[in-house]
Amino acid sequence: MSSDEFRPLNENSLVEYIKATPALSSKLGDVSQLDNLQIKEVGDGNLNFVFIVTGPSGSVVIKQALPYMRCIGESWPMTKERAYFEATALKEEARLCPNHVPEVYHFDRVAQFCGNVELCRLTEQVVFSDPYKVSEYNRWTSPYLDKDAEAVREDNILKLEVAQLKSTFCERAQALIHGDYHTGSVMVTQDSTQLIDPEFAFYGPMGFDVGAFLGNLFLAYFSQDGHVDHENDRKTYKKWILRTVAETWNLFHEKFTALWDEHKDGPGEAYLPAIYNTPELQQLVKQKFMNDLFHDTLGFGAAKMIRRIVGVAHVEDFESIKDAGKRADCERRALDFAKMLLKERRKFQEITEADMVPEQRG
Template sequence: MALSEFRPLDEKLLVEYIKATPSLASKLGDKFDDLKIKEVGDGNLNFVYVVVNASGSFVIKQALALKEHGQLCPEHVPEVYHFDRTMSVIGMRYLEPPHIILRKGLVAGIEYPLLAEHMSEYMSKTLFFTSLLYLSTTEHKRSVAEFCGNVELCRHTARVVFSDPYKISQYNHWTSPYLDHDAEAIREDNMLKVEVAELKSKFCERSQALIHGDLHTASVMVTPNSTQVIDPEFAFYGPMGFDVGAFIGNLILAFFAQDGHANQGNDRKAYKEWILNTIEETWNLFYKKFIGLWDEHKDGPGEAYLPAIYNNPELQKLIQVKFMEDLFHDTLGFGAAKMIRRIIGVAHVEDFESIKDASKRADCERRALEFAKMLLKERRKFQAINQIVSAIKQHQS
């Protein structure tokens, strides 16, 4: 089916589209009489349809980044059966059981020994290969333009992460009355607001790499052996630290929630250690893999640091250390902002929400909030991830 321009997919168009696309039609045994189509998307810019008949099933999405990231890191992105660039339509693998949402695993106290390895692989590849460290200026700008269309989802993110928690908003909520003063304190913290404005401007203005844009622990599906990153509907060109920070920030939330899940059968102490190790490993492995890709491709097409200029090992080391230090501070800042918004903003996380006792939940949330506030304001003082782990431990009671 040759559509010469992008059109939002409705059900009628979708059926036409499937009929005309052999790779999809064949999955349904080329029968369309008993077709059941269910729209399960967010009603926003991106469409998600589950298509089922007696012969088979698949998922259809309109989301550009899935294809792009899948090519860069096929091990950790669901396989795409069919992709149509003009329409941005994707037919993709259905992630079969026992895959579960990572956040649910973290609430249940399940260890995933390969998580740090896999996520650092995914983040280093998707971020490195879509940045100016690997792309020419021309390719980079072309790609930036392509993803500018995702403006409504970007705007939504900017509002819920960087604005709502810092003002009175009908959408905000928190464990009340316990956190009433905490929420108020945030709305009155000038230094915090100055810092969050800097992050917001970076989020809106800095086209550093094609980021996933919503990389929290419910955007990852896992088994002990498999880690699959899903839902890149928010993808756009933004700061790398927004992705790394989202993932690490949500692991820190999971950490602070553990005391609320502890019971006589399981004090969760060992599991808290595992989370801290995973945080430390995620950053350290990310650092190592990212620098590895940089070294490997330093004579490649990337135009950020031309080899003719950055032409000696000492200088190469200097720029890498500086780059990673900036990225580390961005990661901490965005991670902290993501934590705050999950406690006093519109959308909360199951890590805390599943703690039934409100008073106990508020205690966990307050510790996380205090840590996040400190991190947002003091992030530039940290030089290594083990210092972050120490600071988390200091805030745990």
């Protein structure tokens, strides 16, 4: 279907669609009850429409991919086929980790086999290219950050580092990654954690996901000073965020290496079993792998921070700071930290070292 033929769902067409789709209507109530559904559009993202539909027997979330970028409009076309990757990734994630992703009740198939090329291309553009050159889509807290944005565009070392990460993003098919793993893709309650929105899923570098999450936590950290008021100096919360950064990496490291041990007697495709099953060698390989992954993580995390300050899509943590001067001060501290992290990431060995830096600078 071309963009011209595409019809965005509204409350009426959504009800008709649900009535015609037993996999959805059966979750909500009897046929006789489907005219009184509660519908709320909650899509706060940049790309899609998301509706929460509640009926007498339950509720469902319906997500519609638009053939263009929601936050920009039809002038930036974008494939609807991303929904295929999102649904397929959710199903695969549910197979491996059923308690932590929403169950897919129904998917309207767009294309059975295709590469998630367009969404990867979008990331290549908005994360790894545009922030480092003049682009009509870039925006920042102007005029306060005009010089800072220019400095990013003129920093050759930074551009070399980001080009290297971009190559890694394009070339390293290391694992099935989420591809847009910012803190807005994680929904939590006291007793449940759910990961949503994997429309960018593809086989890519693992550090891209872990880094995106840590980068967003750092952005949240740097935004806190802009939200301080006489009732809350946010110091305790800032400490909690930094602790969460450290715990996230350390727990990931612990679980990943434990899985590695658990599967050590596997087929040995990357490293020959005869050599690799020497304990000292295995330990060495593991350390090197995790060290490289750590540096990828810091690099990707830093790149994701920079794009959220001088690129097209920003984060609510900063956007909600009304005073532009105050917002720019917070953003500048985050930007300086991210530039340092991107350029100097290889000198860090432990997350607590990288973690301590903003504490000193913030």
